[in-house]
Amino acid sequence: MDSTHSYRLGVLSGDGIGPEIVPAAVRVMDAAVAAAGAPPIEWVPLPVGAAAIDTHGSSLPPKTVETLAELDGWLLGPHDSASYPEPHRSQLNPSGALRKHFDLYANIRPAKSFDDRGIDLVVVRENTEGFYADRSTYRGTGEFMPTPDVAIAMGIFTRPAIERIAREAFELARRRRNHVTVVHKANVLRTSTGFFLDICREIAAAYPEVEVDDFHIDAMTVHLVRRAPAFDVVVTENMFGDILSDLAGELAGSLGIAPSINSSTERAMAQAAHGSAPDIAGRDLANPTAMIGSGAMLLDWLGRRYDDQRALEAAVLIEKGLSATISQGTRTRDLGGTAGTAEFGAAVASSIGSP
Missing domain, CATH: 3.40.718.10 (Isopropylmalate Dehydrogenase)
Structure with a gap:
């Protein structure tokens, strides 16, 4: 695959802190891809979770699943399925359903300290x-x-x-x-x-x-x-x-820094290892490091699958950007700092070279 390959990636914000941490990951991934000289990512927003129950009558609408099958991969925010109304609460949650439907057999979960x-x-x-x-x-x-x-x-x-x-x-x-x-x-x-x-x-x-x-x-x-x-x-x-x-x-250091990817040989889903943290949702307190790191893992997976050196480079840039941002003192509260979710994401993107 040549380095001009562009990717279409799904964006499923999820519940709780998802609508805060997923956009932070998107911003950082965009910055990294641009800095690596790769074509821009085409982002495809898709309904999932509690919001999808309200608008589509399902926490994982069939159209969402159909569209994901046409994409190169996707970001999935955390879900709060315990708070869904019945019968949705008793059904397989969105994450489990996607892993099962797409046979995403490998859940890769790094744990790397920043200190x-x-x-x-x-x-x-x-x-x-x-x-x-x-x-x-x-x-x-x-x-x-x-x-x-x-x-x-x-x-x-x-x-x-x-x-x-x-x-x-x-x-x-x-x-x-x-x-x-x-x-x-x-x-x-x-x-x-x-x-x-x-x-x-x-x-x-x-x-x-x-x-x-x-x-x-x-x-x-x-x-x-x-x-x-x-x-x-x-x-x-x-x-x-x-x-x-x-x-x-x-x-x-914190579950807030624990990324993960769920993959098969054909598809990959980036998903932070932590939950939806409804107690801090909407308060700009969540640590987006895990979601950002999951985005880096997705780029790395794409780079290896398609032999795309620029995607691999973008993944490395994100990892370096996270380390630099944290070591320079911009940290969220769970890591002993004062930065909010949006501020931290902007700092990582800036360290990479965000316009």
Whole structure:
């Protein structure tokens, strides 16, 4: 793909702080693409979340999904599905629905500190099955109640899903520090997470230059707290990955700095790892770093998919802009500063070269 390639990206602002942090990410991405000499991004706003329920009768309108299938990728703001009216509250939330519909099997969640903590790791989370019941079946969910007094949840583990997420982790480790840690609970869940561990070890044979170790999920939480800088790439099943990535993000400084991307080989969705924070919504207090960092990850994914060096350069410019802005003292309140959401986003864009 030549460097004149232009991208059409969806903008789904979401709920809570979404309409504040997503525009900040758009502004920074525009600045980075311009500074890298790439064509401007064509942004396609699409309805989602509570606002879409009001206007379209659905938190994820069919037209939104149809349009996303035609785009190169998209930004998704956080959702506050717990506050949706029924029947929308009981349905699969917009994020889960999009991950499932587009088979976005890899949830890549970096945790990198902007201070002297020395944390720089990535949780590679299998995104389509495991212990998350909303993604474990073709129709319906993996949770059910055979009687009013019994609730059952299924955990699904399949060879194809484990193999592809393991390869994702090992390929990422090759670009980083050649170290993969597999997290499981094979001492108790021998058939399911033991299967996950065994297949990861099988895939490891094709990557002899990558060091491999493994820990039980409970022990891994302790190791993260004690020595997070020792880890590079951590690969695990869906629920374990969700929990560990939140812990790692907070250890790195704040969930407000925890970006993520959900991807397949064909599509990618940039989405901050944190929630919608309705308690501070509309008050210009939210930290947009995670959303901005997720935008950088999307540009990096596009650059790798299309062999687009300018997209890759734009992603690096965003990462440098975030680091420079924070190190120079412009920080939101969760990082000990006073900057508002819009002010912080403008500062990052300016550091990159915003007009």
